[in-house]
Amino acid sequence: MKIFNSMNQKVEEFKPLHPNEVHMYVCGPTVYNYPHIGNARPIVVFDTLRRTFQAIGYNVKMVSNYTDVDDKIIKVAKECGVSEAEITEKFINAYNHDRLSLHAAMPDAAPRVTETMDAIIAFIKLLVDKGHAYEIEGDVYFRVNSVESYGKLSNQQIEDLLVGARIDENSKKENPLDFTLWKKTEEGIKWDSPWSVGRPGWHTECVVMINQEFGGEHTIDIHGGGMDLKFPHHENEIAQSRAAYDSPIANYWIHNGMVNIDGEKMSKSLGNVIWAKDMIAKIGGNVLRWVMLSAHYRAPLNINEEAIETAKKELNRVATAMKQAYVKLGLADVMVDETYDEKQLAPFLEAMQDDLNTPNAFAAVFETVKVLNQALRQRESDLQAVKALVRTLEKMMDVLGIELARLTMSEEDKQLHRQWKAAVKEKDFDTADQYRAKLIEKGIL
DSSP, rough: EEEEHHHHHHHEEEEOOOOTEEEEEEEEOBBBSSHHHHHHHHHHHHHHHHHHHHHOEEEEEEOOOOOOOEEEEHHHHHHHTSOOHHHHEEEEEHHHHHHTTTTTOOOSBBBGGGSSSSHHHHHHHHHHHHSEEEETTTTTEOGGOOTTTTTTHHHHHHHHHHHHHHOOTTTTTSSTTEEEEEEEOOSSSOOOSSSSSSOOOOHHHHHHHHHHHTTTTTTEEEEEGGGGIIIIIHHHHHHHHHHHHHOOHHHHHHEOOOEEEEEEETTTTOOOOOBHHHHHHOOOOOHHHHHHHSSTTOOOEEOOOOHHHHHHHHHHHHHHHHHHHHHHHHHOOOOOSOOOOOHHHHHHHHOOOOOOOOHHHHHHHHHHHHHHHHHHHSSTTOOHHHHHHHOOOOHHHHHHHOOOOOOOOOOOHHHHHHHHHHHHHTOOHHHHHHHHOOOOHHOOO
């Protein structure tokens, strides 16, 4: 398996910390609104990465969090006149509904900030005790200058960041780049701490959760998220982990590209924000997932009507070939088993193992569809070849997270199909049309 490591800006061979195991953490949502189409991309990308690792024999432990403490959550709760917990519960459920609608498996663990607070406070105290953080008037800040490698992930120098930094109204900080670990507040949900009553900053939770969910391991294999999280969020995570444990948190950093709508960046000001739930309701989870995987995960993804129509046509090509194969096998009483075509599957897996090269993997899918269609068109079809090819496509779809139900035919279905064929042969087209309509209704044609 080869993956692009953002830390080193190159494709590297994946070497796990533990044989045949992958420990992966993906930054989850801040739950104050419905997930938009941009939030759906990492769901699909990292679920596909997980499936690819599983397909080549790895056991994967995947953790993804919920940020359920944030100023935006407090603001929405006040506007709606409800508690923060009601807001976060509503949008966690909405996020998971979209996740499952996109055929992504739930993570093995999904920690929440509110459930991790004791560990977060203890971690901040550790940073203060080590001299990497300091408290001023109840607020705690991380001392960026205390970590030499700050800026490596985003390929930036501290000096350049300082030049670009805005003059901070908060002159309490030693350095404009120092970021908040703990915020004293009287508003919204808050906790007691050694420094003040308040709540944590955003950048600390993931370091603590990784340490907690992976059994005290300070370094995992993969840390992922959207490209927009590289700086400052992931950079700040690394800084804290280096300071506390002299650990980089992860050996591989993977970031997916952004989503554009009709060639424009999605933004509230442009009014082109699309909720994932609305797009799923309109075109279905399979089509949206296919669109998401049609471009390489690191490239920007442009969603427009043309991309959606192309995805529908391509998916239909695959589904139609598989359905025809199921019917042919069903009529001959041949059961699909685990036999597959290794020669056809190999290029697909090679593409997926090449930094999730889904465009090349799609090409391997279409080549297999072509070979299957050729086998189906033969007067005397090689049913063993058809069986192996359709099973190969099933395995490919499983890795891509595309759910196409295997068609099984009852004795009644088979009889109906034979009657339709007999009516066509006898040129009794009215009767044939009636049989055909029934077969279409049953989803067989």
